[in-house]
Amino acid sequence: MKAVLIASFLCALAGSFSFVAPKQTQTDTRPVAEVVHWWTSGGESAAIRSLASAYNTRGGHWVDTAIAGGSAARTTVINRILGGSPPTAMQFVVGNELDDLIHARMVNHIDRVARQQRWDQVLYPLLVESVVRNGKFYAIPVNVHGANWLFYNKKLFDELGLKEPRSWDDFFHAARVLKANGHIPLAFGGEAWQERMTFLNILLSYGGRELYEDVLSYRRPSAVTSPELENVFRAFARLRDLVDEGHPGRNWNDATNMVITGRAGMQFMGDWAKGEFRAAGQQAGIDYGCVLNLGNQPLFMVGGDAFGFSRSDDPAVIQAQELLALTMMDPQTQRAFNRAKGSLPARMDIEPEGLDYCDKKGLDILRDPSKQVPDVVMLMTPDQKGLLTDIVTEFWHRPSMTPKEATEKLAAALAAVI
Template identity: 35%
Template sequence: MSLLAAGVCQVHAGDQPPVEVLHWWAAGGAPLNGVRADLGRRGFAWKDSAPQGGEERKLLFAKARNGMGQLPDALQLHSFSLRESAARYVSWDALAAAEHWDQVLPVPLQQAAKVGGHWRAVPLNIQRSNWIWANKAIFDELKLTPPTTFDELLEVARRVKAAGYLPLAHGTEPWLHTLMFDNAVLAVGGPVWYRKALVEQDPVALASPKMVTVFEQVRALSRLAEDNAKGRASTFATDMVVSRKAAMQLMGDWTKGEFSKRGQQARRDFICFPYPGTAGSYVFVADLFAMPDLGPARREGQQALARTLMDPDTQMAFNLAKGSIPARNDVPLDHYDDCARQSAHDLQAAAKQHTLVSRFVAETPEVLRNAVTAVVTQFVESDEPAASAAARLQRALRKS
């Protein structure tokens, strides 16, 4: 774009009311810079509305704003929150039909963004949560190959520890324990049981002996991490892998941005592989944006944002910086690294095999997520037997 054209665009954007977006990312996050610029080229300025906290805190903030008649133009949320209040959000059916969203978005992602068959949200990306990230130099030094079963993971960990490295870098924030549990459920029971147990809270699935095995696996994983990790954040765990203090980190692909910030490159400095036992499955979380129906005066800006979020170039640049992959399946991945290309390949394979599932934290209410996190955290931070934790989880979910 020429400087003259850019100047005209900026003036035009200044003439329009800004599009206010309520999200849970850091307001100054680099991945958003491209989205802001692309929206600006459509004549509208992006305005951050990003109070501290996660999805629930943001939604409470939005409800308070609603009471004052000051809702933002768009909210980032997960599919459960979308379904709870679908009627208040704009339907993008006409835009989706005109731009062929049904042809370029995986069916499970469509199911996350639609309510009652209507497009109530716009997806920007897909993030995979069943990943392990490993220091390539340590794996090369010890002649290790990525484990594909949990027993193989334990053997890799034994060799890593014998060489003087920490097998697994892990933080102690409760959500990290839940992520560990989440992966163990998928590995032990597969995607169908994962959904029955965690999304549907099926009593038979929850009472299965598999759940005891899940907690046993979580116990084994927690013992691979350092005992004095109290208060460690996930970013510090990434630092330990980068600095060769630890061999592996269990984390979704959102951590790849942290590796990139530290000058790390896939295949040169780190490798990635599915959590052992989950190679044929893909658990995803999508960043969805819903837009409250605020009337015709705000609709033009909202439509500009919807078009921007679904623009192939916008999705390519945003996800390249963030570490995730585009929601659209027609975005070229030439500039993406091996981990992203593997993620996209595995996504398509899982969609065909019906082993692509939305992560339970995006599909369940806050009270249920909190119940799972409380049970798992207490288990990890104590010597509670696995059978006791499995029984306690059943009771907690019955009450939720």
């Protein structure tokens, strides 16, 4: 219901504003593209610079607007669109985040370029499904992210005689040894999205694929209130004893740095953390290790980043948007960007360059469609995802809340959302 109201509100306002985009000057006739994004960490900054450089090399003029935090960036974009000063393009997560703006007719599709470039044939099918609405491409997926990784400080593990965790028993054993030797077992950022992502990591690897899909995709009451989901909450609760007191509000990249420096031993995080390890000069398999979907099921939780385009009939704006699309999907740009970002190319038809130990491990699993699992942003509406996040966060911060209470509260919340 909330999403419907937001869409109606946006539609009502859409016709009240004239959209003004960044303009070319008399002395500079290059296509100007202002791009709003939230990539501000070391690895992320290197990645966005590669996109900007590629766009400028193709004859465009990239105007960079970086806003820390995905929620802040999305709010800024919506406010600017409603205020009549939209950016040329804006970052979103692949999935349902663009739907309200599409329904409100506030974004351009990029279908002409997509069809010419055969995106429907070269992109991973899950990515195509995530950005196509009513038969048209409304965004450019620039990468594939796996959100279900466990990273660990390999040198620290070697010093303590620990092997790479392959199971939850291995994980908790390593945590006990790390803690006994004065190290923080688990680097953790106490932000709502990080808490949700860690919980979903446990849901998939500890609870299993069937439970993951029954809860997130089908939202079956029997699964949401099951003893199996209670066990997932119970495993999540065990992590409270493995984190430090300073975790609330910590940025994800600061938590990654704890593993890089050896202050902490492990971190559950998406593969964008690899960009931070690389920016620090560390090598996969030597300085740090990685496990995709801890447990006995090799599964890749598929997500990614995409760029959408503000609505405009201005030929200069459309020219800039189409040049952005061509640039971002160019094979060489895809290789350079994803190498810096720690992700894998969105295109299936190119062979990534300079793959390290973790990249190869992820790509081998990703290339098997049977091992691909959609991220929550592809399975739930923003409202549903928000309710899940609220309950996971409440459970994490309120130890008196039992797993049974959490599952019952989640079931009631999801049942109330259309």
